[in-house]
Amino acid sequence: MAPTMNRLHPLSAVTYALQYGFLWLWIPVVLLIVLAGAFDPISGAWVPFAAPFGFLAGVAYGIAYYYRFGYEVTDDTVDVSSGVFARRSREIPYGRIQNVDIRQGVLQRLLDLAIVSIETAGGGASEATLNFVSEAEATRLQREIRRRTAAARERRRAGKAGAEAAGVDTESENESKNENEADDTASDADADSSSTPAPTDASRQPDSRERRDQRDRDQGQPDERDQREQDDLWDHPLESGSGSDLESDPESSLGSEPSPDTDRACAPDSESAAEVGSEAGHDRIGPQPADAVDNNAYDTVDEFDDGAGFDEHDDGDEFDEFGQPQKQPLFDLQARELLLYSFTSIRAAAVAGVLFVFFLGTDLVFDYLVTVAQPVGGPEDLGTGTPTNYGILTIVSLINGIVITYVLSVAYTFATYYDFRLGRVDEDFVYERGLLQRYSGSIPAEKVQSVTVTDNPLQRLIGYAGLWVETAGYGPESNGGSQSAVPLAEKARVYTFTENLTGVETPKFEQLPKLARRRYLARYSIIAGVIVAIAFGITQVTVLERWYLAAVVFVAVPPAAHLRYVNLGYYVGEDHLVVRRGFWKRQTTVIPYYRIQTVSTRRSIFQRRLGLASLVIDTASSRTMVRGTPTIYDEELGDARDVHGECRERLQTALRERAESDDLGVSVDFT
Amino acid sequence: MESLHPRIRLLWIAQAAILAIILGIVLAAIDPWLLEIPTAAQVGVVVVGIALGLAYAVRLYQVWQFELQPDALYLERGVITFVETAVPFVRVQHVDTQFGPIERALGLSSVVVYTAGSRNADVRIPGLTPDRARELQDTLRDLAVESEADDAV
Numbered sequence: 047m048a049p050t051m052n053r054l055h056p057l058s059a060v061t062y063a064l065q066y067g068f069l070w071l072w073i074p075v076v077l078l079i080v081l082a083g084a085f086d087p088i089s090g091a092w093v094p095f096a097a098p099f100g101f102l103a104g105v106a107y108g109i110a111y112y113y114r115f116g117y118e119v120t121d122d123t124v125d126v127s128s129g130v131f132a133r134r135s136r137e138i139p140y141g142r143i144q145n146v147d148i149r150q151g152v153l154q155r156l157l158d159l160a161i162v163s164i165e166t167a168g169g170g171a172s173e174a175t176l177n178f179v180s181e182a183e184a185t186r187l188q189r190e191i192r193r194r195t196a197a198a199r200e201r202r203r204a205g206k207a208g209a210e211a212a213g214v215d216t217e218s219e220n221e222s223k224n225e226n227e228a229d230d231t232a233s234d235a236d237a238d239s240s241s242t243p244a245p246t247d248a249s250r251q252p253d254s255r256e257r258r259d260q261r262d263r264d265q266g267q268p269d270e271r272d273q274r275e276q277d278d279l280w281d282h283p284l285e286s287g288s289g290s291d292l293e294s295d296p297e298s299s300l301g302s303e304p305s306p307d308t309d310r311a312c313a314p315d316s317e318s319a320a321e322v323g324s325e326a327g328h329d330r331i332g333p334q335p336a337d338a339v340d341n342n343a344y345d346t347v348d349e350f351d352d353g354a355g356f357d358e359h360d361d362g363d364e365f366d367e368f369g370q371p372q373k374q375p376l377f378d379l380q381a382r383e384l385l386l387y388s389f390t391s392i393r394a395a396a397v398a399g400v401l402f403v404f405f406l407g408t409d410l411v412f413d414y415l416v417t418v419a420q421p422v423g424g425p426e427d428l429g430t431g432t433p434t435n436y437g438i439l440t441i442v443s444l445i446n447g448i449v450i451t452y453v454l455s456v457a458y459t460f461a462t463y464y465d466f467r468l469g470r471v472d473e474d475f476v477y478e479r480g481l482l483q484r485y486s487g488s489i490p491a492e493k494v495q496s497v498t499v500t501d502n503p504l505q506r507l508i509g510y511a512g513l514w515v516e517t518a519g520y521g522p523e524s525n526g527g528s529q530s531a532v533p534l535a536e537k538a539r540v541y542t543f544t545e546n547l548t549g550v551e552t553p554k555f556e557q558l559p560k561l562a563r564r565r566y567l568a569r570y571s572i573i574a575g576v577i578v579a580i581a582f583g584i585t586q587v588t589v590l591e592r593w594y595l596a597a598v599v600f601v602a603v604p605p606a607a608h609l610r611y612v613n614l615g616y617y618v619g620e621d622h623l624v625v626r627r628g629f630w631k632r633q634t635t636v637i638p639y640y641r642i643q644t645v646s647t648r649r650s651i652f653q654r655r656l657g658l659a660s661l662v663i664d665t666a667s668s669r670t671m672v673r674g675t676p677t678i679y680d681e682e683l684g685d686a687r688d689v690h691g692e693c694r695e696r697l698q699t700a701l702r703e704r705a706e707s708d709d710l711g712v713s714v715d716f717t
Numbered sequence: 718m719e720s721l722h723p724r725i726r727l728l729w730i731a732q733a734a735i736l737a738i739i740l741g742i743v744l745a746a747i748d749p750w751l752l753e754i755p756t757a758a759q760v761g762v763v764v765v766g767i768a769l770g771l772a773y774a775v776r777l778y779q780v781w782q783f784e785l786q787p788d789a790l791y792l793e794r795g796v797i798t799f800v801e802t803a804v805p806f807v808r809v810q811h812v813d814t815q816f817g818p819i820e821r822a823l824g825l826s827s828v829v830v831y832t833a834g835s836r837n838a839d840v841r842i843p844g845l846t847p848d849r850a851r852e853l854q855d856t857l858r859d860l861a862v863e864s865e866a867d868d869a870v
Contacts, residue, residue, distance in 0.1 A: 080746075081746075083746075084745070084746035085746075122858065122859075122862050123811075123858060123862075129815075131817070131818045131821070132815065132816065132817040132818060132821075133814075133815065133816055133821070134813050134814070134815045135813065135814045135815075135854070136811055136812070136813045137811060137812050137813075137854060137858045138810075138811040139811065139858060139861050139862045140862075141861075141862060142809075142810045142811060142861070166810045166811060166831075166833070167810060167833040173810070173811055173831075198862075518833065642805070642808075643805075643808050643832045643833060643834030643835075643838075644802055644803060644804050644805070644808065644832055644834050644840070645802070645803050646800050646801065646802040646803075647800070647801040647802075648795075648798055648799070648800045648801075649798065649799045649800075650797065650798045651797060651798075654799065664832075664834035664835060664838075665834060665835075666833040666834055666835065667835070675835060687801075690801070690803065694788060694789060694803050694805065695788075697788075697805055697807075698788050698805070698807075701807060
């Protein structure tokens with residue numbers, strides 16, 4: 047520890063000593079009890095001697111901990127060193143500090159003590175906790191850190207302003223570097239997507255138009271690869287329909303509305319939004335009339351339009367004509383959508399509920415199941431019956447369980463999303479929902495990390511999808527995670543919303559190599575083999591005999607592998623990466639490059655053998671367990687590495703661009 | 718690319734050995750109670766555990782590499798699953814140097830880089846000499862301070 051480091055308040059030595067004393071007291075006690083049971087020479091009667099020894103050791107450790115704990119406020123960072131045997135020295139740059147909290151309990155108030163905790167973005171716990179310092183020191187620290195954080199920000203602003211002139215240089219350099227790379231890439235699609243960074247201002251738009259035209263020409267070629275990609279567009283049939291729809295749509299008039307609020311939300315997005323001509327609100331930013339941009343943007347899609355227009359559009363009744371500071375409705379879940387959502391989604395909570403009831407009243411449940419099964423040939427009671435009786439009982443019970451779970455799930459979803467309303471207040475999304483209990487919450491637009499379109503097989507069948515936004519936690523109370531922005535709507539609308547919200551262009555999904563499918567075939571075959579083996583094991587210990595019947599599961603292997611394979615895809619866009627995965631709960635996640643935290647290329651031993659790799663793109667939002675980290679599974683190693691490099695490069699470009707404008711990243715008015 | 722200090726292998730072997738020995742003690746403890754486990758099997762488990770740990774440590778040392786690239790800290794590691802990770806400097810939240818008791822005895826230290834992400838949120842570079850760790854921490858801190866992003870997430 048550097049000699050200049052500050053110590054905590056001396057009273058904390060006492061509390062640490064007592065804390066560790068009482069904690070460590072238990073170590074020898076538990077150890078003795080366990081070991082006494084296992085080894086003869088050790089006796090439980092030693093506990094009275096061992097406990098005080100543990101206590102004393104804990105006290106010594108607590109005191110040592112106090113002496114080995116130091117903190118310091120330096121020019122660039124807050125430093126904290128701690129640990130007796132294992133040491134940790136932490137440096138937290140001021141620019142990363144989110145807040146400095148001071149907490150005081152009753153006792154601490156009496157003794158003029160306080161706990162200071164320093165938080166940065168990400169991570170659950172506080173990054174540094176000073177437990178305790180004197181009240182005066184706490185206030186001094188808080189003020190000092192705030193002052194230095196402000197100073198650091200000031201310096202950065204100044205530096206940025208100075209660099210701006212030089213910035214042009216670096217940018218063009220970057221551009222040429224990108225172009226070189228594009229030459230290297232083999233495929234058309236790659237060359238397209240990596241050709242240049244997005245234009246930074248409206249004046250460069252003709253440029254981007256040219257590029258788009260170029261892309262259109264490329265697509266005109268009867269290339270097998272393009273054909274395949276077309277099939278994999280967002281969901282091609284409806285895109286252009288909705289696009290042309292919007293021209294006559296009342297909403298597109300919003301674009302010309304001189305609302306200062308909308309302006310703020312949309313304008314920073316200009317580089318992506320205007321280029322893509324991303325429907326409604328953005329077009330006016332560009333120099334050309336809205337229609338021109340729209341047509342231009344949708345040329346791409348028109349080529350594979352099957353003419354299935356989508357007419358039943360949101361009637362736009364949710365909009366005030368002017369951006370007012372109070373809440374503006376963005377999306378209301380209609381009765382039809384609510385019902386469809388309830389009937390097409392299965393909630394884990396319902397499954398858990400059924401299991402809970404089952405364990406709570408096992409006897410009652412069995413009675414009920416037996417009673418229901420009796421008329422169709424079930425056993426008289428649980429004790430008597432032939433194998434056939436039991437078989438019928440099992441099947442009836444299974445059906446019962448599924449039906450009840452489903453009904454519960456429908457009811458749960460209905461009650462949860464009843465009268466769902468999404469609106470905006472300034473730059474926050476606000477939602478409310480619920481039948482019995484109303485929930486409401488807000489999602490700050492600037493905290494949105496990524497946007498995910500989800501659908502399950504049923505919803506795909508009826509052409510619906512949901513839209514979720516993932517946010518990062520940003521304070522002690524808020525929980526980051528996934529919030530439903532649009533629980534369920536026709537997928538064309540959802541895709542349009544997604545494009546408006548993020549400014550992403552219509553993605554043309556890359557398919558993964560066929561080898562990937564082979565891999566899933568092998569993987570699922572192994573799983574099927576395990577199931578058969580388990581069946582065989584069961585026949586060995588029960589009256590059941592025909593274990594080979596379980597081999598039926600192998601029939602499911604090829605379709606399962608194929609379905610997993612066809613639902614994987616990704617698209618490297620101008621400003622976003624789009625990753626799609628999953629069959630049962632398909633997720634299509636749009637990640638802006640500037641939200642990327644880390645990129646990892648992972649290769650298991652099996653993947654290495656096949657020359658495949660998975661690319662994991664981490665953002666600050668994926669902390670929830672429900673949604674896995676966006677991953678491109680089983681791409682060819684070379685391509686995976688290209689995307690890896692691309693993500694890194696575009697993160698830097700995007701950050702530079704964002705530094706120049708006051709970009710919010712998402713458009714709040716997306717419906 | 719920079720490799721780790723060769724002594725890191727000792728740390729990994731020691732960790733594997735400790736695990737194997739704990740497993741051995743657990744086996745010895747359940748021996749008379751739950752089921753008979755011959756002493757030879759108990760010893761065998763410990764020996765195999767240590768041997769696996771040894772092979773793993775040697776291989777892991779061979780593949781572990783890191784580098785400070787212009788925009789990011791880049792790492793390669795992994796025996797079963799080989800992982801190449803890039804941590805952009807602009808995403809570095811804070812940097813630790815850490816060492817545990819075994820590391821201290823071996824004269825080694827680790828640098829841990831934290832991001833606001835969810836997976837790989839803390840990236841550890843083990844097996845550095847204390848001087849190198851200190852130096853790397855300073856470099857990373859400077860790079861992080863230099864490349865501050867406006868969006869603090």
